[in-house]
Amino acid sequence: MRRLAPVAAAAAITALLLAGCSAGGSSDTGAPAVEAPTGGVAPEPQVDGESADAQFADRSVITTGWMSITVDDPIATAEDVAQLAERAGGRVDNRSETPGTGTQQPRASLTLRIPADELDGVVEDLRGLGTVTSVSMDASDVTQQRQDLDARIEALTASVDRLRELLATATTVTDLIAIESELTTRQAELDSLTQQRDWLVDQVDFSTLTVELVTEAVAPDPVPDDFWSGVVAGWNALVAFATWLGVAVGVLLPWLGVLVVAAAIVVVVVVLATRGRRHRGPAPTATTPQHEASRNDTPRA
Incomplete structure (x- = not known):
């Protein structure tokens, strides 16, 4: 017991010193200690504004x-x-x-x-x-995906570097072929992941905005509702028909000339x-020997 007494005393002094250091470290932060309520769990410390912004x-x-x-x-x-x-x-x-056409309004679409x-x-x-008639915005958080790509790229980069070191120190043809094959496979995977990460970074850095530009439809001409408006509408229709007929005749005229010449x-x-x-007359009828003999045998009157 006498031998253990100094050891116990030293352990007690060490524990007190550690407790004092812990108390001093916590008091230096200036934050009050949080006590857990009876039968509960101590609440988590709140994050300050700077940490949230970060x-x-x-x-x-x-x-x-x-x-x-x-x-x-x-x-x-x-x-x-x-330009914007x-x-x-x-x-x-x-x-x-x-x-714009006669049946369709002009429009434009841009992907920015x-x-x-x-x-x-x-x-x-x-x-x-x-006049803005419709607006739609969508935000997609890809933080986890980007962190995963960064971690895989970092690990593959380190693996490729190690394989290159092994390739430089390879002494046999078998080892050289095996290392080169594995290096090619991992380098291709690294390039693919790098392209995915670059595309993701571009999507994050540059937002995509589609802008549709349209115009208001022109109101149709009013329907005539009295005698004079009917006369005006009929006259306009007649003039339009005459104009169309003149155009049609002008288009067909060259073809009609060609048809007349051909006819x-x-x-x-x-x-x-x-x-x-008519000038040649009817063709002479050819006589056969039988007809000639029969004609000679006919008795004369």
Whole structure:
């Protein structure tokens, strides 16, 4: 017991010193100690604003949007939309324009790639080009996917480096072939993962915004509801028909001339052939020897 007493005393002193150091370390942080309520679990400490902002900044979010804007001239406004995207540091990935026809209104569609931090400003600028009839935004968090790709790329990069070191120190042909085969396989997988990560980073850094530009439909002409409006409508219809008929005649006139010439040639050929037959007369009838003998045997009167 006398031998164990100094050991116990030293252990007690060490425990006290450790407890003092722990207390001093906790008091230096300046945060009050959290006591757990009886029969419960101590609540987790709250995260301050700076930590929350840091976590939000580390997130990877893909944002896609769609806007429909009614403007006076969709074709001309499409150029303004493209310039807005370029000024914001973005680009136009797809652009289609449909001019107006008698049965279809003009429209234009653009697919924009806008830097993620400039998307809100571009949307506000687009609102000033016309009347926004529809807006849709969608955000997809791909933080876990990006972290997984980064981890796999890092591990594969280290593996490829080790294989290259082994390849440099290989002494037999068998080892050399085996290492080269494995190195080729892992390098191909590394390149594939790198391409996936680069595509994901591009989707995160540049938001995709599709802009549809349309115009209001022109109101149809009112239906005539009295005598004079009926006369005016009939006259307009007559003028339109006469115009259309003149155009049709103008289109058919060259063809009619060709048909007349062809018909005249056919008539001339037929007339010449008929006259030739009349001048030659009927063809003589050939007599056979039997007919000649029978004619000679006939008694004369």
